[in-house]
Amino acid sequence: MSERHLQIIGLKPEAKEEYIRLHHIVWPEVEARLSASNIENYTIFNHGDLLLGYFEYTGIDYAADMAAMAADPITQQWWKLTDPCQQPLPAAAAAGKMWDDAVELWHLA
Amino acid sequence: MSERHLQIIGLKPEAKEEYIRLHHIVWPEVEARLSASNIENYTIFNHGDLLLGYFEYTGIDYAADMAAMAADPITQQWWKLTDPCQQPLPAAAAAGKMWDDAVELWHLA
Numbered sequence: 737m738s739e740r741h742l743q744i745i746g747l748k749p750e751a752k753e754e755y756i757r758l759h760h761i762v763w764p765e766v767e768a769r770l771s772a773s774n775i776e777n778y779t780i781f782n783h784g785d786l787l788l789g790y791f792e793y794t795g796i797d798y799a800a801d802m803a804a805m806a807a808d809p810i811t812q813q814w815w816k817l818t819d820p821c822q823q824p825l826p827a828a829a830a831a832g833k834m835w836d837d838a839v840e841l842w843h844l845a
Numbered sequence: 846m847s848e849r850h851l852q853i854i855g856l857k858p859e860a861k862e863e864y865i866r867l868h869h870i871v872w873p874e875v876e877a878r879l880s881a882s883n884i885e886n887y888t889i890f891n892h893g894d895l896l897l898g899y900f901e902y903t904g905i906d907y908a909a910d911m912a913a914m915a916a917d918p919i920t921q922q923w924w925k926l927t928d929p930c931q932q933p934l935p936a937a938a939a940a941g942k943m944w945d946d947a948v949e950l951w952h953l954a
Contacts, residue, residue, distance in 0.1 A: 740888050742888070742890040742892070742897050742899060744892050744895075744897070755950075756950055759950045759951040760951075762951055762953075767953050771953070775953070776953075776954070777953075777954065778952065778953040779849050779851070779949055779951070779952045779953075780949075780950045780952075781851040781948060781949050781950060782947060782948050782950050783851070783853050783946075783947035783948070784934075784936075786853075787950075788851050788853070788897060788947055790849075790851060790888075790899045791953075825893075827893075836892065837892075838890035838891060838892035838895075838897055839890060839891050839892070840889075840890050841865055841868045841889045841890060841891050841896075842868040842869075842871055842888070842889045843887065843888045843889075844871075844876050844879055844880070844884070844885075844886075844888075844900075845885070845886065
């Protein structure tokens with residue numbers, strides 16, 4: 737069983753080139769930490785000034801797995817590079833969040 | 846091998862309830878036609894006034910598979926219900942398209 741997630745955030749136009757460059761070479765430690773937090777089949781897409789991240793969560797405690805990722809020092813260093821490229825959407829910004837979750841309406845296997 | 850796709854389109858606020866209702870019971874013929882066109886793991890998400898569709902294409906001729914879907918009479922009937930709920934984004938509308946494709950930046954298996 738897996739939970740499907742789609743997250744959305746703004747991409748600052750002036751940081752688009754840098755964000756794309758960073759994602760040519762995502763640090764192996766960051767990818768390993770995502771996998772350790774039971775995130776699979778993760779793809780980040782760009783459309784205009786939006787970033788869209790799709791992934792499947794296969795663990796049993798999402799909050800704990802996300803907290804373990806956020807506590808990882810190398811992931812924190814990575815986010816110091818990527819966060820300044822991103823612009824949370826208004827509702828997420830008001831809640832102090834970065835990526836905002838979309839709601840699944842329908843799925844076809 | 847599969848190609849990952851993320852597509853985006855606007856959702857008219859006044860049609861949101863109807864669009865969600867339609868997707869509680871997508872017609873089996875529409876789902877079968879998607880599968881016959883080699884579309885797998887297809888999820889439609891909603892965020893605000895946006896719809897976001899993620900799917901994996903496992904065929905070898907995407908254009909032909911999409912054309913076969915568009916030529917299917919039952920799929921055409923379905924789109925007569927869903928199209929009026931949707932508002933193509935400006936670039937797609939200018940190109941005479943409905944859903945617009947995002948660009949993959951990075952993937953983690």
